[in-house]
Structure formats: C-alpha cells, structure tokens
Amino acid sequence: LGKKRIDAMAKGSLEFHEEVDARRIENAMWRSWKQKQSKGSGEAESLPAETDNLERVRGSIGDCIDFSQIRYPQEKRSCRYDDLPTFPVRPNFASFENSLRPASQCVVFDGCPEDPYHPSNTPIYQTSTFVQPSSSEFGPYDYTRSGNPTRTALEKHVAMLEHAAAAFAFSSGMAALHTVTRLLKQGDQILVNEDIYGGMHRLLTQDCQHNGVQVTFVDTTDLSTVAKAITSKTKLIHTESPSNPRMRITDLRKLAVLAHQHNVLLSVDSTMMPPVICQPLLLGVDLVVHSATKFFSGHADCTGGLVCVRDPELAHRVAFLQNAEGTALAPFECFLFLRGIKTMWLRVNRAQENAIQIAKLLSKHPLIKEVFFPGPGGCSSEALRIHNSQSSGPGCIISFTTGSVDFSRRLLDASR
Numbered sequence: 001l002g003k004k005r006i007d008a009m010a011k012g013s014l015e016f017h018e019e020v021d022a023r024r025i026e027n028a029m030w031r032s033w034k035q036k037q038s039k040g041s042g043e044a045e046s047l048p049a050e051t052d053n054l055e056r057v058r059g060s061i062g063d064c065i066d067f068s069q070i071r072y073p074q075e076k077r078s079c080r081y082d083d084l085p086t087f088p089v090r091p092n093f094a095s096f097e098n099s100l101r102p103a104s105q106c107v108v109f110d111g112c113p114e115d116p117y118h119p120s121n122t123p124i125y126q127t128s129t130f131v132q133p134s135s136s137e138f139g140p141y142d143y144t145r146s147g148n149p150t151r152t153a154l155e156k157h158v159a160m161l162e163h164a165a166a167a168f169a170f171s172s173g174m175a176a177l178h179t180v181t182r183l184l185k186q187g188d189q190i191l192v193n194e195d196i197y198g199g200m201h202r203l204l205t206q207d208c209q210h211n212g213v214q215v216t217f218v219d220t221t222d223l224s225t226v227a228k229a230i231t232s233k234t235k236l237i238h239t240e241s242p243s244n245p246r247m248r249i250t251d252l253r254k255l256a257v258l259a260h261q262h263n264v265l266l267s268v269d270s271t272m273m274p275p276v277i278c279q280p281l282l283l284g285v286d287l288v289v290h291s292a293t294k295f296f297s298g299h300a301d302c303t304g305g306l307v308c309v310r311d312p313e314l315a316h317r318v319a320f321l322q323n324a325e326g327t328a329l330a331p332f333e334c335f336l337f338l339r340g341i342k343t344m345w346l347r348v349n350r351a352q353e354n355a356i357q358i359a360k361l362l363s364k365h366p367l368i369k370e371v372f373f374p375g376p377g378g379c380s381s382e383a384l385r386i387h388n389s390q391s392s393g394p395g396c397i398i399s400f401t402t403g404s405v406d407f408s409r410r411l412l413d414a415s416r
Contacts, residue, residue, distance in 0.1 A: 088140040088147075090156055094165045094281070094310055102276050103345040105161060111153030111338060122153040124335045146323045150331040154338050158296075161275040161341075163282055164308035166315035168322050169329035169337070173271065173291025174199050176305030178207075179321050180267050180287055183314075184235055186212030191229050193220040193239040195246045197269065200238075220250045221383075223258055230262050238267040242387070245399045247372035249383040252390055256284030265314075271295075276345045277352075278391035281310045297340040298347050302333045351396035359398050367407055372399045 098105055111122035125148050130141040141147045151169055159167035170176040177200055184190060192204060194217040204215045218229045220239040237259050241250040252268060259266040267287040268280045274295040280288045290296065292304040309315040322328050329337075359373040371378050374387040375394035387394070402408045 088152070090152065090159075090166070092165045092312060093156075093159045093163055096160060096163060098160065106276065106345045107342050109157045109160065111157060112149060122150055122335065122338055124331050125149045126331050144331065145326050145328060148328075148331050148334070150334040150338075151329055154329070154334040157338065157341060158275075158306055158308060161279075162288055162308040163279055164288070164315075165310055165312045166319070167306055167308045168315075168318050169292070169334060170305040170307065170322065170327050171329055171333075172303045173289070173293060173305035174203065175327040176289050176291070176307045177269065178203060179307055179318060179325070179327060180236075180238070180289060181208050181213070182321050182325070183265070183317065184208070184213045187214075187233060188235040189214040189216060189231060189233040191216050191218050191220075191226060191234060191237045191264075193243055193248075193250065194218060195243040195248050196238075196240060197244045197271075200269065220255060221248050223251070223254055226255065227258060230258075230264065234262065234264050236265045236267060238269070240269045240272070241390075242272055242374050242395065242397070244269075244272065244397075245372070247374055247379065247397070247399055249374060249379060249387045251386045252280055252283045252285055256286075259286075260284070272395050272397045273391055274344060274348055276348050277393040277395065280390075281308060283390055286310055286314065292337055295344055295348055296337050298343060299336070299340055302336045304329050304333055304337055348396070349393070352393045355396035355398055356394065362398070362400050367402060367404070369401045369403045373397075 100108055112119065115123070125144075127148075128144050130139060130143070132142060133139050141149065144151075154169050155167045158169070159165070168176075168179075170179065181190070181203065190204070190208065190213060192200075192215060196204075196217075209215050214233060216229055219225050220237070220241075226237065237255065239250050239252075239255065241252055242248065243250070252266075256266050265286045266284070267289065268285045269289045269291075270278060270280055271289070271291045271294055273280075274290070286309070288306075288308040290306040290308075292306050293302065296306070297304070307318055309318055355373070356375055359371055359375055359378050362368045363371045363377045373379065373394060374384065374391075376384070378394075378398070379387070402411070
C-alpha cells in the first residue's frame with residue numbers, strides 16, 4: 001500500500017485513488033487481522049505472499065482508522081462513476097472464525113463503532129441525504145438508496161452470522177430473489193429445484209422467461225439429473241433445502257462441487273434455515289437468500305430480504321444492482337431487524353423444540369396421511385443424514401397432507 005497511504009490510514013484521512021480502492025484496503029486489513037488472530041492462538045495459517053505489506057498495514061487497522069473520515073475525491077477520479085463504493089469500507093467475514101457461541105453471536109455486535117456516543121443499539125438514521133465534505137468529493141454516505149449507516153450495521157451483522165464477504169438488505173424476500181436473477185442476462189440458463197417457493201416460481205416463469213432467460217426445473221436432490229441438465233448456457237443453479245413445501249433435502253456440498261466443476265454459481269434460499277442452524281456459504285454455496293421477514297424479524301412487524309455472498313467480486317455486482325434498482329431496505333426496518341436478530345437464536349431453538357413434538361403428534365394422528373419434516377419420521381433416513389450433516393437442527397417448518405379438503409379446511413379454521 002505504501003508508507004504515505006499507511007500514514008493516511010492511521011490519520012483517518014485516506015483518499016481513494018486509482019491504485020487503492022475500498023475492496024483492496026478491506027481485504028488487506030482483514031488478512032492482517034486474521035494473521036493477528038492466528039498468531040495469538042498459536043495456529044499456523046497460510047497467507048498470500050503479501051506479508052511485508054500486511055506488516056506495514058498492521059499498525060494502521062482497528063481503532064487507528066476513522067472510517068467516517070474516508071473521502072472519495074472526484075477531481076482526479078480515473079474509475080467509472082458506477083465503480084465508486086456506495087458505502088464505507090466494511091470487513092469481509094468470509095473467513096471469520098467467531099469465538100462466541102451462536103446465541104452470543106446474535107447479541108454481541110457493535111453496529112456503529114464510529115458513533116462518538118457509543119450507543120448499545122444502532123440509531124435509526126432516518127434521513128434521505130447526507131452532507132458532503134465539498135463540491136468535489138463524496139463522504140462515506142450521500143443518499144440512503146445507495147447507503148445508510150443503519151443498513152450498513154444490519155448488513156455487517158448478517159454477513160458475520162453467515163460468514164459472507166458481504167450481505168445486502170432488500171425491501172422484501174422477493175426483491176432479494178429478483179436481484180439474484182438479475183445476475184443473469186438474455187440467453188443464460190438457470191436450473192431451479194422443481195419443488196420451489198411459489199413466489200419464486202412466479203418470478204421465474206412470468207418475469208425471467210419473458211426477459212430471455214431460460215428456466216429449467218430439475219430435481220436437485222438427484223445430482224445425476226442436475227448434471228445432465230447443465231449446458232454451456234447454464235450460469236446459475238437455485239435451490240432450497242429443505243424445499244418449500246415438500247421439505248425435500250438437497251446435498252448442498254455435493255451440489256456446490258458439481259456446479260463449480262462447470263463454472264456455475266449455486267444459490268440457496270435458506271429462509272427456513274436461518275444462520276443459527278445452517279450456514280450454506282461454508283458448504284460451498286455462492287449466494288444465500290433469506291426472506292428476513294420470518295426468522296430474522298420474529299415479530300411479524302416488517303418485511304425484508306437478504307442476499308449473502310461469498311465472493312467479493314460477486315458482492316460488488318449485487319451492491320451495484322441494489323443501488324441501481326433502488327431495492328434496498330429502509331432505515332427503520334433495518335433497525336427492527338437488528339432488534340429481531342438479538343433473540344433469533346432463542347426463538348428458533350424454542351420453535352424447533354415445539355416443531356419436533358408437533359411432527360411426532362401429526363405422524364401418529366389417524367387423519368394425517370403424510371408428514372414432511374427434516375426430522376425423525378418426516379423424511380427418509382438418507383435425507384435426514386444429509387440434512388444433519390449440513391445443519392444443526394430441523395428448523396420449525398412442517399407440511400403435511402390429510403387426503404380431505406373438508407378436514408383440511410376445518411383444521412385451518414380452528415387454528416389460532
């Protein structure tokens with residue numbers, strides 16, 4: 001990075017020019033932090049051949065950098081306007097090893113370390129615009145569609161929980177799914193699990209196909225079927241595990257290996273498996289999508305979606321789409337999700353305990369024909385083995401059949 005820029009980082013007056021961009025500094029700082037952690041724990045870790053540079057960066061990370069003072073000058077800008085970062089530098093959590101237990105990871109998080117008042121909860125930055133340093137340079141934020149401190153806090157916390165290079169918050173789960181499909185262009189092919197959420201099926205058949213994207217539905221639980229369906233035009237495989245509504249289990253590790261052998265991205269809608277029980281990016285998945293409305297919120301008072309990305313370059317494209325299409329989550333909803341995350345581990349685990357008991361009751365009930373649940377009695381032993389190998393619990397979503405429309409109607413009407 002060079003001594004002058006290291007000194008500038010330490011003084012909190014770093015300016016981004018052609019040869020130093022946000023992602024490069026972010027990754028250098030992250031590798032340096034990891035090197036510290038590795039030496040502190042006595043573990044050996046292989047690092048890129050940038051040790052000399054990292055040693056120079058070492059004294060400039062952490063509290064020595066005031067990210068709120070980073071400037072993006074425009075007078076000497078050599079990059080395209082569209083390549084400018086839409087939010088301040090943030091950590092890459094792809095290789096992060098959190099020493100805290102899962103329950104504590106949901107609670108112990110400083111969403112606004114640059115705030116001079118050090119609040120225990122991230123404030124709601126309910127503003128559309130931000131004052132800029134001058135007429136010829138950008139500050140950390142300029143317009144809330146592009147970036148907002150409350151949204152940055154939420155996205156950093158989610159990235160930490162999912163071990164993502166970056167996470168992005170959207171106005172709904174469907175907005176998040178739509179952004180994933182926007183990674184495709186006319187003529188590309190997407191392979192999709194045949195048992196898929198109805199909203200995604202509608203998006204694929206009524207939007208993607210009309211825009212020239214070839215949509216092919218396959219059984220992702222059968223890897224040989226997926227392999228046969230892959231063509232030179234296949235760019236993305238999208239699945240759910242468990243699937244909605246039949247709760248079918250896909251081996252995400254093996255599917256990721258298959259996809260990457262053909263240079264295909266793998267996307268997983270993990271709404272039913274929040275990060276406190278499953279982290280698909282650690283299994284080799286490239287993109288993880290959540291309807292945050294469900295488990296991240298937990299209070300049924302806001303809608304939102306999340307896209308978590310393993311690769312920084314792919315994250316750069318998702319960030320561009322979030323900004324260009326104006327689908328980002330508003331500050332107030334970001335605050336509500338930050339609140340909801342604090343109790344996510346407790347809520348999910350208690351809901352799982354209840355779901356296991358309910359699944360047992362349903363499986364023994366004479367009027368219930370079949371129960372679909374990634375737990376004992378709800379799926380095959382092989383499916384259960386695969387599910388247990390990639391998650392720490394069954395989740396709390398159950399589906400079942402009755403064989404009678406009349407009984408189903410009475411059951412639903414009687415439910416509270």
